[in-house]
Amino acid sequence: MTSQQGSPPRATGLSAWTTRRWLRVGVSVALAVLAALGAVGVWALSRTSALTDELVNTRSPSLTYSVRLEAALVNQETGIRGYGLTGQEQFLDPYRQGLADEQSAVDRLRELLVDNAQGRDDLQLVMERTQVWQQRIARPIAASPAGAPAALAADRADEGRRAFDQLRTALSTQQEHVRSARLSAVRNLERATQLRNWVFTAIAGVIVLVAALVFEGLRRGITAPLTRLGSDARQVARGNFAHPVATTGPADLRQLGQDVDAMRRRLVDELAFTEQARHQLDEHAADLKRSNAELEQFAYVASHDLQEPLRKVSSFTQLLQRRYADQLDERADQYIGFAVDGANRMQTLINDLLTFSRVGRVHNEHRLVELEPLVEDTLGTLSIAIEESGATISHDRLPAVIGDTTQLGMLWQNLISNAMKFRHPDRRPEIHVGASREGELWRFSVTDNGIGIDPEFADRVFVIFQRLHTKDAYPGSGIGLAMCKKIVEFHGGTIAVDTDHSPGTRITFTLPVASGPMSQTDAEDSQP
Numbered sequence: 001m002t003s004q005q006g007s008p009p010r011a012t013g014l015s016a017w018t019t020r021r022w023l024r025v026g027v028s029v030a031l032a033v034l035a036a037l038g039a040v041g042v043w044a045l046s047r048t049s050a051l052t053d054e055l056v057n058t059r060s061p062s063l064t065y066s067v068r069l070e071a072a073l074v075n076q077e078t079g080i081r082g083y084g085l086t087g088q089e090q091f092l093d094p095y096r097q098g099l100a101d102e103q104s105a106v107d108r109l110r111e112l113l114v115d116n117a118q119g120r121d122d123l124q125l126v127m128e129r130t131q132v133w134q135q136r137i138a139r140p141i142a143a144s145p146a147g148a149p150a151a152l153a154a155d156r157a158d159e160g161r162r163a164f165d166q167l168r169t170a171l172s173t174q175q176e177h178v179r180s181a182r183l184s185a186v187r188n189l190e191r192a193t194q195l196r197n198w199v200f201t202a203i204a205g206v207i208v209l210v211a212a213l214v215f216e217g218l219r220r221g222i223t224a225p226l227t228r229l230g231s232d233a234r235q236v237a238r239g240n241f242a243h244p245v246a247t248t249g250p251a252d253l254r255q256l257g258q259d260v261d262a263m264r265r266r267l268v269d270e271l272a273f274t275e276q277a278r279h280q281l282d283e284h285a286a287d288l289k290r291s292n293a294e295l296e297q298f299a300y301v302a303s304h305d306l307q308e309p310l311r312k313v314s315s316f317t318q319l320l321q322r323r324y325a326d327q328l329d330e331r332a333d334q335y336i337g338f339a340v341d342g343a344n345r346m347q348t349l350i351n352d353l354l355t356f357s358r359v360g361r362v363h364n365e366h367r368l369v370e371l372e373p374l375v376e377d378t379l380g381t382l383s384i385a386i387e388e389s390g391a392t393i394s395h396d397r398l399p400a401v402i403g404d405t406t407q408l409g410m411l412w413q414n415l416i417s418n419a420m421k422f423r424h425p426d427r428r429p430e431i432h433v434g435a436s437r438e439g440e441l442w443r444f445s446v447t448d449n450g451i452g453i454d455p456e457f458a459d460r461v462f463v464i465f466q467r468l469h470t471k472d473a474y475p476g477s478g479i480g481l482a483m484c485k486k487i488v489e490f491h492g493g494t495i496a497v498d499t500d501h502s503p504g505t506r507i508t509f510t511l512p513v514a515s516g517p518m519s520q521t522d523a524e525d526s527q528p
Contacts, residue, residue, distance in 0.1 A: 018252040022221055030210050037203045044196040051189040059182035062112045062119065065105045066178050070171045072101035073130060076138060077164050084141045084153025092142060102130070116181070122174035129170050133163040225249030229257050236260075241268045368514060369405050371398035371412075375433060378412040382420070389420045395433035399442055401511045403491045411487045414480040415507060419448035422505070441493070441510045449504040458497040484509070 017025075079095030082088070106127065113119035137160040144150035153160075228246040235243040245264055247257035317336055375395055379386065386393065393416065401408075416431060423429040427449060434445040453461060462485040488495040488509045495509035 016251050019222060019250040020252070022217070022250055026214060026217060030214060033206065033210055037206055040199055041203055044192070044199040048189070048192045048196045051185060051192045055182065055185040055189055058112050058116075059178070059185040062109060062116075063175065063178045063182050065108045065112065066171070066175045069102060069105040069109065069126070070168075070175070072098040072105060073164075073167060073171070074098075076102070076134075080138045080141050081153070081160075083146075084144070084150040087144070087146050087148040087150060089146045095138070095142060118177055119174070119181070122170070122177050126167065126170045126174055129163070129167040133160070133167050136160070136163060221249055222253070225253045225257070229253070229260065232257075233260055236264050236267075241271065366402055366404060368400050369403050369408055370400045371408070371435075374405065374409055375412055378409055378416060381413060382417055385417060385420055389423060389429050391420050391423070391429035391431055393431045393433070396435045398433070398435050399437075400514055401442060401491075402514045403511065407487045407490070411484050411509075414484050415446040418480055419446055419450060419505070422450045423448070424450050424504075437513065438510075440513050442513060443508060443510050445498070445506055445508045447501065447504065447506040452503055452505050453497055455497075455499040458499050461497065462495065481507075 075094040075098035079091050079093065079098065082091035083095070106123070109119075109123055113123060137156055140156075141150050141153050144152060225246070225248045228248060232243060232245040236245065241264060243264075245257050245261035247254045247261065249257075320336060375398060379393060385391075412433075416433075419431045420429050430449045432445075432447045434447065436443050461481050463482060484507075485495050488511070492512050493510040495507065498506040498508055
């Protein structure tokens with residue numbers, strides 16, 4: 001019994017996105033942003049590194065070697081001027097060292113200025129003017145004989161000063177350009193460093209922002225809906241079935257909430273139905289209680305009020321027969337016999353009905369019952385019937401079970417007496433009581449070689465008052481096997497006719513294995 005409600009409208013657009021899709025899109029966007037930030041950071045680092053490399057490996061060395069070139073040329077000019085004025089050989093040492101330093105500085109500058117057109121032009125101008133000065137002044141004077149002042153030095157003194165001044169001017173111009181380039185590189189490096197710092201600051205800020213957005217997205221989209229759903233589910237679990245379950249968040253969480261709420265509504269409907277059924281069950285229980293009370297009252301009436309008139313009818317009918325036996329004809333004696341027999345059978349039937357109604361109601365003392373002595377006592381009770389029928393009765397070693405002693409005694413007495421009652425006229429009764437364990441059950445059997453039971457009546461024989469033979473052929477009320485079935489089922493077992501057994505009858509029934517302490521007989525029987 002469930003309430004019929006329309007299904008919720010199908011979500012579209014972003015509302016149809018599931019948690020997995022939100023997470024996939026969010027992770028993709030975050031990775032894309034982080035990749036872009038990484039690319040910008042790599043670019044900033046590479047630019048800073050390139051400018052640092054240019055400044056350290058090109059601009060600063062260019063200025064250094066430009067200054068060394070100037071120093072080498074100044075040393076050459078000093079040595080040539082001293083040698084020209086004195087003619088002493090030692091003044092040529094600074095000149096020669098200056099030539100070597102000049103060559104080294106020029107070679108290094110050419111390597112450093114390979115990508116600098118302005119620097120190459122400045123170096124070319126310096127070298128051209130150096131060549132002019134060396135050809136016109138330095139080399140001729142250095143070639144003059146030592147020991148006396150060189151006359152060429154005095155003759156070309158003015159020309160030498162002009163040529164070297166022009167060389168100094170070219171050197172100054174070159175150094176100024178190199179310094180400007182180095183200063184520009186320094187400024188570019190400072191700007192690049194500042195840009196790099198800003199970029200990494202921005203990257204850190206964006207990462208923090210992305211983390212905050214991810215956290216807030218998870219809180220709003222997953223954590224908060226799950227928290228609300230869990231809170232609502234706990235409310236329902238505590239018994240507040242009227243509390244609705246929230247359906248918020250992504251599509252799959254909303255669907256989960258709708259399913260939980262549908263389950264809550266189903267529980268409400270089921271509880272309402274259960275409550276209604278409980279009320280009906282209470283009413284039926286009350287009716288059953290009244291019926292049982294009436295049955296007990298009937299049993300009381302049957303055991304007291306009904307049997308007394310029957311005894312009187314039987315007694316006075318028998319008294320009438322004895323007193324007027326000589327005055328009545330044969331038919332009258334027959335009628336009186338019918339009346340006495342009917343009263344006796346009615347009394348027997350009432351007693352059997354009382355016994356049947358008391359099963360599970362009057363005798364209900366469950367305890368450990370040793371079946372071995374109980375069956376021996378039953379055989380002793382039936383000793384006269386056994387002797388009259390000439391029956392041979394045997395039994396296996398019987399265990400102990402939990403049950404009511406009186407009811408189990410009635411069970412064995414009915415089964416064994418039935419086996420003797422329905423004996424075959426052409427053979428002596430042979431009855432065997434068997435017992436075997438099947439897991440948590442004992443299976444018992446009562447086997448005889450009597451007239452047997454047709455398989456089509458195998459279930460009918462356990463119905464009360466169902467007889468397969470006339471009372472003249474086999475006396476009885478037809479209640480014995482019905483009582484056996486009630487006793488076995490009251491003890492938690494089953495009873496049936498083994499239709500495969502022939503000749504004769506085999507009735508099998510089960511009883512639970514005793515879970516408490518076992519008797520000595522049961523313990524020995526359970527040993528290998």
